[in-house]
Amino acid sequence: MAEVSTAAADQKQVVLVTGASGCLGQHLVKHLQERDESVKEIKCLDIKPYQNNLQHKTEKPMTIITADIRNERAVVKALEGVDCVIHCAAVVDTGLWPDVKTMNSVNVDGTQILMDAMVELNVKYLVFVSGADVIVGDDPIYYGAENTTPVPKRHILAHSKTKLDAEVLVKEANGRQLSNGKDSLHTIIMRPSLIYGEQDQHFITAVLKLTKQQSGVLRQLDNVFVRIQPTYAGNAAWACLRAKDKLREDKSVAGEEFFVTDDTQILDPFEFLAPYVQSRGYKLSVRAYPYWLFMLVMYFVVLAVRLLWSVYPIELPKGLTQPTLRYLCNTYFYNRTKATLRLDYEPIYGYEESQQKSLQYYKRLFL
Template structure:
């Protein structure tokens, strides 16, 4: 295997990487879910970087392109119950506005490129977009580590937030990776999936995210609060705080961590779960890691995390 480390914004690096390949699986992205996210940087990496890869695929006759997007392009204040690709609308306001919009713009580039003539004049580019739900497992730096660090900074106890009914659907990273392989294989044999969007989930239970995090908290010597804190109170306090930060920000720029984004609070206290029938029927995708395997592998990873440096 040849490894090239580089920046997808660098067209020469991209050209070197794709020359001679038959499929591009595009997973690279900048994730910035802070309320004052760096929109220019998000656009530069997620949008321009994707455009560079598409242009390189056309120039170097790469016939297949799999783009790993995110289900966050659909997550707003409204709950999603067993959402399918053709039933869930893009929200007016996303939980993570700048990040989600950058990924949505990248999706549009990829979908528009489907069917484009390659440079050789004979073949066409076929593209698909995968939207995995929030992922956990090896190399996770955001989801479960966010819970772990919050607990560590709260005397070893993760505050639990109550919002009547909370359910989210997460996907083990190994199954998301397998979906990429299945999409690649299917593009080689079935051109009809070109230009399509697919939801990617697995058999991880749909559950309260705080309960989901509890085994990983325990593996790190942390715990979940038995007491619950009302969502309405926390969102009110956080929204007021952010309002005043925005007022003084032109004079005194105040950096806020992603956890201080009201959208993040809405995200983890809402209901989001999806229907993967389309990916099963059209991509022949089925998870290869079951619930127990996914948790075992994830426990091994999270229990060895250095929370001081991640």
């Protein structure tokens, strides 16, 4: 088993994980408990009470804090005695009418509240978990790197813009003087690609729910050359721990953003999803439907729903929207060289192990 070496010769850290009850948050807490010798205590902050769903060891003291990231008083209290924050708390809404106001409030304003409190409490290190989606638009991305991939004029998914706005705040806060007058805030931005694995509630879980609603058949779409590059949650969490330690050792990484991927195969999305769909006893359609035709049909369906909504509210299957289909039927994959060279990040789970762990979760998941 790989272990994180002590990041510095000084005392061990108290780490606060925001969004600890989410998919990535759960894996972060597990790694902090089982793989990180530089940590002496873990604080878990989330609007939902943290539960040990991954059945990890609990040898290190843990404090469970149930609070909203926008609650300034609760955030200040949670930061007492903390050395480093890994900030995962966020709202992701991929519905037909995404709640942009709430996403801005949590993802952007909540991040600012957190950083202001860190300055007040003299907490020096922030690992901000963003996502590769911040640079995803209508154009395909082939081995996108941090310095070669521009921000799109229009984001496909509504939450992506809010995460990008939060990134701007995090970069601007890097180097901000703390209230003690002698130390500075050091921030780093992590951009994992689409996350899958145990505790996932958005990606594969949403596809499985949609498939169940469609009589157990996931209809394949054909849009010529389409590839996706998901990242296993355990590896994304590991990258955040490497960033945490590197931030203490090497201040040159502060204020930088890093794409995070692993050895999950770059596949057609339906080829990637097939094992998970089949593990539930579902199947993929034999025929692949033309993407353009499906989107045309969706356009008229959504138009009808909008026109009838005030008279007869109709709920489309969650995740079945034009933006999510555009996202799924395009090509996005990334280059993690920067994270490898500057953060010493290498995936700790190979593709087969990641897939097997994930299959066990999705197979038993209550939909």
